[in-house]
Amino acid sequence: xxxxxxxxxxxxxxxxxxxxxxxxxxxxxxxxxxxxxxxxxxxxxxxxxxxxxxxxxxxxxxxxxxxxxxxxxxxxxxxxxxxxxxxxxxxxxxxxxxxxxxxxxxxxxxxxxxxxxxxxxxxxxxxxxxxxxxxxxxxxxxxxxxxxxxxxxxxxxxxxxxxxxxxxxxxxxxxxxxxxxxxxxxxxxxxxxxxxxxxxxxxxxxxxxxxxxxxxxxxxxxxxxxxxxxxxxxxxxxxxxxxxxxxxxxxxxxxxxxxxxxxxxxxxxxxxxxxxxxxxxxxxxxxxxxxxxxxxxxxxxxxxxxxxxxxxxxxxxxxxxxxxxxxxxxxxxxxxxxxxxxxxxxxxxxxxxxxxxxxxxxxxxxxxxxxxxxxxxxxxxxxxxxxxxxxxxxxxxxxx
Amino acid sequence: xxxxxxxxxxxxxxxxxxxxxxxxxxxxxxxxxxxxxxxxxxxxxxxxxxxxxxxxxxxxxxxxxxxxxxxxxxxxxxxxxxxxxxxxxxxxxxxxxxxxxxxxxxxxxxxxxxxxxxxxxxxxxxxxxxxxxxxxxxxxxxxxxxxxxxxxxxxxxxxxxxxxxxxxxxxxxxxxxxxxxxxxxxxxxxxxxxxxxxxxxxxxxxxxxxxxxxxxxxxxxxxxxxxxxxxxxxxxxxxxxxxxxxxxxxx
Ligand SMILES: Nc1ncnc2c1ncn2[C@@H]1O[C@H](COP(=O)(O)OP(=O)(O)OP(=O)(O)O)[C@@H](O)[C@H]1O
Ligand SMILES: [Mg+2]
Numbered sequence: 001x002x003x004x005x006x007x008x009x010x011x012x013x014x015x016x017x018x019x020x021x022x023x024x025x026x027x028x029x030x031x032x033x034x035x036x037x038x039x040x041x042x043x044x045x046x047x048x049x050x051x052x053x054x055x056x057x058x059x060x061x062x063x064x065x066x067x068x069x070x071x072x073x074x075x076x077x078x079x080x081x082x083x084x085x086x087x088x089x090x091x092x093x094x095x096x097x098x099x100x101x102x103x104x105x106x107x108x109x110x111x112x113x114x115x116x117x118x119x120x121x122x123x124x125x126x127x128x129x130x131x132x133x134x135x136x137x138x139x140x141x142x143x144x145x146x147x148x149x150x151x152x153x154x155x156x157x158x159x160x161x162x163x164x165x166x167x168x169x170x171x172x173x174x175x176x177x178x179x180x181x182x183x184x185x186x187x188x189x190x191x192x193x194x195x196x197x198x199x200x201x202x203x204x205x206x207x208x209x210x211x212x213x214x215x216x217x218x219x220x221x222x223x224x225x226x227x228x229x230x231x232x233x234x235x236x237x238x239x240x241x242x243x244x245x246x247x248x249x250x251x252x253x254x255x256x257x258x259x260x261x262x263x264x265x266x267x268x269x270x271x272x273x274x275x276x277x278x279x280x281x282x283x284x285x286x287x288x289x290x291x292x293x294x295x296x297x298x299x300x301x302x303x304x305x306x307x308x309x310x311x312x313x314x315x316x317x318x319x320x321x322x323x324x325x326x327x328x329x330x331x332x333x334x335x336x337x338x339x340x341x342x343x344x345x346x347x348x349x350x351x352x353x354x355x356x357x358x359x360x361x362x363x364x365x366x367x368x369x370x371x372x373x374x375x376x377x378x379x380x381x382x383x384x385x386x387x388x389x390x391x392x393x394x395x396x397x398x399x400x
Numbered sequence: 401x402x403x404x405x406x407x408x409x410x411x412x413x414x415x416x417x418x419x420x421x422x423x424x425x426x427x428x429x430x431x432x433x434x435x436x437x438x439x440x441x442x443x444x445x446x447x448x449x450x451x452x453x454x455x456x457x458x459x460x461x462x463x464x465x466x467x468x469x470x471x472x473x474x475x476x477x478x479x480x481x482x483x484x485x486x487x488x489x490x491x492x493x494x495x496x497x498x499x500x501x502x503x504x505x506x507x508x509x510x511x512x513x514x515x516x517x518x519x520x521x522x523x524x525x526x527x528x529x530x531x532x533x534x535x536x537x538x539x540x541x542x543x544x545x546x547x548x549x550x551x552x553x554x555x556x557x558x559x560x561x562x563x564x565x566x567x568x569x570x571x572x573x574x575x576x577x578x579x580x581x582x583x584x585x586x587x588x589x590x591x592x593x594x595x596x597x598x599x600x601x602x603x604x605x606x607x608x609x610x611x612x613x614x615x616x617x618x619x620x621x622x623x624x625x626x627x628x629x630x631x632x633x634x635x636x637x638x639x640x641x642x643x644x645x646x647x648x649x650x651x
Contacts, residue, residue, distance in 0.1 A: 003518060216516075219515070219516050219518075220515050220516075222518050222519065222520075223514055223515050223516055223517050223518065223519055224504055224512070224514045224517060224519040224522065224525075225513060225514050225515040226515070226519075227493070227497055227500070227501065227504075227519050228501070228504075230490075230492060230493060230497075231490050231493065231497075231501055233492065234490040234491055234492040234493055235488055235489065235490050235491065237484075237488050238488040238489060238490060238561075239473075239490075239501075240471075240472040240473050240476075241450065241472055241473075241476055241481070241482050241484075241488070242473075242476060242481075242501055242502045242505050242561065242565070243473050243476035243477040243502070243505040243506070243509075243510055243565065244473055244501070244504075244505050244510055244511070245471070245473045245510045245511055248511045249511065252513060252515075256515075
């Protein structure tokens, strides 16, 4: 299908079905049950899943295939957002030109940053990207935000004001980002019994874009270019002595992953028309590294899983506070209840980072291939169990 | 004129003179061995041919063109391939992919952006790589991870990868170092076959005299950074200076 082999086609279809039905899948608990806390099927969060999925898919093309670990990719996310918001301010709230410009501007910056950083490899490359991204952050946070020349609106963040030109804005179009008139906030709520599901236009736009770029990443993985990138990771010496120059290949991968990040940034602004410098901070760059490693570096689906996992934690675990815990453990005797809440307290709410950190360490130590490896091992285990049961049967049958 | 002409090459590492005024000519379609005791400067000399090192003085001409100042990949594209002392292959890739990369490099040059096409649908590449695997007697290992093969197979693959580019000059730096006897003999047979069946010039650095005398048509003896003698294997065997400087150690 679409020039993919059978295995890749299956993966693509599975991902398509999951993203299509995500509003159902992510809301398994009735709206007013105690477990509704764990429902993740609301538009904001679903949008974040796919947007960060796109970010991580792109990052994986660089890090997963070539092994070059960039600590500065959040810069492109921020640049994409700024570019998109500027399109909203100057021209139109239509998201198509905004997102396209976000990709173009981010790619140009990636070309410059990659050109400089790829002169070194290993830790020096990582440090160069980090330095570059911190410079971009400083530029966005203060330097490019002064009364004479205000490109980023500093601390407040760039947003659309009523007196902005918006040259192509017409009466009748939504006063928010829209796709040819369809507001990104448009949501259809479906109530079935005690359950409630939200279908949001913005989410579905992001989901379609993610499917397209996920498909592209599969093609890249299977292409001669993808093989060269894996060769860079495997042995640069041999590549050099095989008449191939690693630098332009790595640079191309860098620009592609920067373009993915710019796309994610543009979509973020399209979901919520503002752009702030914190989006470019080094912690944000580190997050996409964690997503990729957690999900499975160099695997097709891993980064998406990792992004979903981390965003779920950030948004769901962080909301569990002491009141919620007391409610859960109300069935215990009072002293016990307080004790259990006391133990769990540091790991939830604001302490969700702690839980994530522990999980991350466990995955890296016991599942170096990330969640994907976990899934594969589980699959193998189930299969082998099925087989051994069959052989058990086979042993018994002759006796009958 | 040989295919490789080395004139007055010197190379210093700090206070150490690794090469001093080396002159060497490798004739086309011969096997030329370079021997000498440890630290004689053999690897340094070879590194000057492939762009890894730039000599302080002198010139290195390949087929009438200077290689000095060119990058390793550019020199490789001129027609010089190199086998390393420890096999340098793409360990994370399959044997087939390892073989496809040099074929791509031969067809497409040092950089070609094809990010959308399926590499397995590049018919001519797949066929050429498969043919080379058959030549190397490794067709059955095509799906294996290159890193999981034995040392001898890795060496065989590396040589195959070099040949897949159809180089005019093949350089080998101690190709049998650290190999078991059987693997060494296999490598000798392989190199003999290559020499008989292809139009190729081979320059080989080797400590193992059995290998040297089974293959070489010319031998240069290097000692302390200067060529001592250059002659046929027969004459080298009996040469008093050589016995003293080099073979004397092992005899
Ligand atoms: N990069 C370098 N920096 C400093 N000294 C070097 C370097 N490379 C080689 N040398 C020195 O130059 C001399 C020649 O080394 P070279 O590796 O060329 O010898 P060789 O003939 O290949 O020896 P062997 O048979 O042990 O491989 C040695 O004394 C070595 O220590
Ligand atoms: Mg050496």
